Amino acid sequence: MLLIKNGRVIDPSSGTDAKRNIWIDRGRVTRIAPAEGPEAPPNGEALDATGLVVAPGFIDLHCHLREPGGESSETIETGTRAAARGGFTAVCPMPNTRPVNDNASVTRAILERAAAVASTHVWPIGAASLGSRGESLAEIGAMQKAGIVAVSDDGRPIPSAKLLRQVMDYCRELDLPVIDHCEDTSLFAGAVMREGRQSVRLGLRGMPAAAESIAVGRDIQVTELTGCRFHVAHLSSQASLDLVRAGKKRGLRVSCEVTPHHFTLCDEDVVYDARFKMNPPLASKEDRAALIEGLADGTVDAIATDHAPHEAATKEVEFDLAPFGITGFETALALALELVRAGKLSLLRLVELFTTGPARVLGRKRSIAPGEPADLTVFSTDHLWTFEVNQSASRSGNTPFDGRKFRGAPMFTIVAGRIAYRRGE
Amino acid sequence: MAERLRDLLSIEDLTAQQIAFLLDEAKPFQEFQRYLLKKLATLRGKTVALAFFEASTRTRISFATAASRLGADTMNLQAESSSLKKGESLLDTARTLDAMKPDCIVMRHSCSGAADFVARHLDIPVINAGDGTHEHPTQALLDALTIRDRRGTIENLNVTIIGDILHSRVARSNLHLLGKFGCRFTLCGPPMWLPREFECLGKRVRRSSKIDDALEGADVVIVLRVQQERLHEPSLPLDEYILLYQLTPERLQIAGPDALVLHPGPMIRGLEIDPAVADGPQSCVLEQVTNGLAVRMALLFVMIATGSETDDARGSAHAAH
Incomplete structure (x- = not known):
């Protein structure tokens, strides 16, 4: 079980742009509720998304x-x-x-x-x-x-x-x-x-x-x-x-x-x-x-x-x-x-x-809704960082953006309910 | 004295002061070419690597002779005999040359930016002896020296360049060099070799596809070599080119009797230039070759002589009078 707390959920499919808590279980979104709702579920991890955007x-x-x-x-x-x-x-x-x-x-x-x-x-x-x-x-x-x-x-x-x-x-x-x-x-x-x-x-x-x-x-x-x-x-x-x-x-x-x-x-x-x-x-x-x-x-x-x-x-x-x-x-x-x-x-x-x-x-739908696959991108619009190609996960470094200073970055990438990437790891 | 040159990759990067300095440095070396004994000890113990990845005769011999007359040794790499044929990368070849500890690399390559690329990866000074269709800096310097000798100045002249402008590194280097001294340009050639964007390479550049119009008022006429392999590309018939763009004595009259005719060579008589023009009094073709030696000697001298040697060399070139 995973809870994404306090994030600003932006879901273009429904036009949602609001603070929400999202519960995920067995690879799917199970519940979405206003952020003032109940706390983390027992036996689950809670990700604090305060100040972050939660997108499909x-x-x-x-x-x-x-x-x-x-x-x-x-x-x-x-x-x-x-x-x-x-x-x-x-x-x-x-x-x-x-x-x-x-x-x-x-x-x-x-x-x-x-x-x-x-x-x-x-x-x-x-x-x-x-x-x-x-x-x-x-x-x-x-x-x-x-x-x-x-x-x-x-x-x-x-x-x-x-x-x-x-x-x-x-x-x-x-x-x-x-x-x-x-x-x-x-x-x-x-x-x-x-x-x-x-x-x-x-x-x-x-x-x-x-x-x-x-x-x-x-x-x-x-x-x-x-x-x-x-x-x-x-x-x-x-x-x-x-x-x-x-x-x-x-x-x-x-x-x-x-x-x-x-x-x-x-x-x-x-x-x-x-x-x-x-x-x-x-x-x-x-x-x-x-x-x-x-x-x-x-x-x-x-x-x-x-x-x-x-x-x-x-x-x-x-x-x-x-x-x-x-x-x-x-x-x-x-x-x-x-x-x-x-x-x-x-x-x-x-x-x-x-x-x-x-x-x-591709003829598909993408939304954050109960029952939908829990594929979510949680990102910051403010996080300051510098892209260093030698830190890249790719096996190649052929990019003109090496050394570029950025503001804003993905913080958590959730694939089928699992944390596929967590910034800082 | 202008700030020391680390590399010579393009004329575009140089200031007018740096160019004027190089031309002044070349002056004693012009004199020097007339001496009976053409050997200085200025760069004795120095080594110049000549890395010619593209076939070249005159530029390579000119650099080799310039180095030799300054007392330097040369290392020769020619595409035909290099390991490039065996699949070695340019960077590895250049690093190998560098490991033999020359004092500079003179480089000719068929790809634009190749000298820039090597200079970025190596600490050794690189002299661009022509890169693809980008620049040929020493050609522009020797052209400027030739023009200055004949006309007393390279400032504010009307310069007409005729030929395959698009693929010409000589045209680009001359546009940058003479443009820094206030020259006005008319570029002339078949339209597919004359893209509009060339007008952005200088403040006073215009294009004309009509040679008579382009020659009007010209102080200097630079005739470019027509590379026959390029003719296939837009499939322009050779006879058509000759008819419309060959510099003939009649056409040269439009420019007037004082106009200079330059050609970077190799020249194909009867194609881009009429033999009577090539051999005529307005032609500077052979002076260009001699001045090429002077310019290249000056350049090697400025780039690889250390401080005290610099003074010696200047002394010896002058003392040899």
Whole structure:
């Protein structure tokens, strides 16, 4: 038995924002009552959440746990431990493992491993095409039976509208969202950052924002054609956002996510350090402002980390030669709180973007209510701390936020009624 | 004297004072190139590592000769013979070189920022001898020295740069260097090599895709090499380039008889430049090469000579008159 006392419960599903005590037993919330109510139950632990926010458990729609095949940079165990430290109770690993998660046996292997060692729930995303090669359909139905929650060839765009149509027709009937890494590869052509003043200054090859939005436009039209649910991974430009906004207005089942690094940094921050190299690359200042607006106005459905660990040696090379991607679990909430403090995002919206927003993308519900699974994220909006990458639970340290001073952090992460992470431990 | 340079990674990072200082330091070394016996003892006992990860002939020979004429020894690493081919990382290669205790590393690499990256990880001074499409600082310094010799100043000139601006580290370094001295720029080339953002690299930079317009009023014309492999990328026919952008004697007349013509080399006669212009009185091409030695000697001298040696060297370069 667990009691979370005196917390400020923010639950977007019911619009609750009030001081409550929450009782948890056998992995579920059993009772919610005003904070003046009775004391801790006998034989149970009571967590003092005075001054803290108690939110439904955070969901990360987009991450890379690297297992199987990439265990030198991350494992399900280390990745989910980092996720729990970041306040996440469920994470959705992309299928670009080795082997690719394109069939039920890989899905099952991931889930079995997660059941044994993971600190959070693991909700795998299956490949849309075999080997994510963009040629023919993967065993999507079998993977769904094994436990995938969406399909994507993330890291690569689905190359043709024809294949996308097949995937979408198929997934509509399975009621699975299709997530695309939207990129016109011909326009991207060897780019390592966003095209603009900074790419010209640094002499690095840039990609125009249109490399993303052209693909978003195509995908939304195929969504209209098929009626499938479609989710844009790591959206990074105003043009893409406008297309999503218009698609939503037309009643299409379109959603999108934005990463903390895209709403925090911009192309002007790029230096010759591969910790600033990710795909999509950091956007222009104007695009960043549009993304923040989209987060606030509801066009963006979720904040997703795109946590992409890479071994130090692979990133400590020439900028052109380094792999794309940065880690993100442990800094996501704190970066989002920077937007709240700057007055650009309400605390309620922030909670939505980490909870009910991503849940809705997956066709799920997320709430704090009796009978619901006890997945809760308890965080402070004031706690002062410095992110030190050598303290990270992730096996990799490829982040541009090493040494950044933050205000606000996850304090307890409760997964299925257990304390998966407690700050200070 | 300007503050001591730790590394030379870009012109953008230098102040006008530092640049002027380097150009002044190069002056005695310009004289020196005319001596019968071209050997100083200034850097005797010092070692310059030449790490050329990208094929280069003139810059490598220029640095090697500069080091040798100062009395320094050189260590040579060329991509063809390096362990990079065996999969060693740049950082490991650089650390290995560093462990042989040279006094500085002169580095050429095909990736932008490679010198910056190595300098960040090693304590040894790094001289960027060209990094990708980013900068080529010593080229801009030798260009400035050449212009100053011919025109008496590098201030407030009209400079036209013609060619593949987008992929040119020479263009970038020259924009930064001459821009710090009030020069006005016209950049000219095929539109896909001339992104708008170049106008942000200086206060007085404009673009023109028409060469006649770009040459109007030019005091200095810098013709860039056209790398044939780049032509495939936007699939621009070679003949089209020659027709629209080759610097011909007729076009040079638009700029006038006093305009200087510079080219960083290697030059392809009949492509970006008409042979008559390359060999004409306005061409500075061979002076650029000689000045390259002077600039690189000055740079090595400033960067790796210690205090007392600095005075000796200045003494010996002057005494050799």
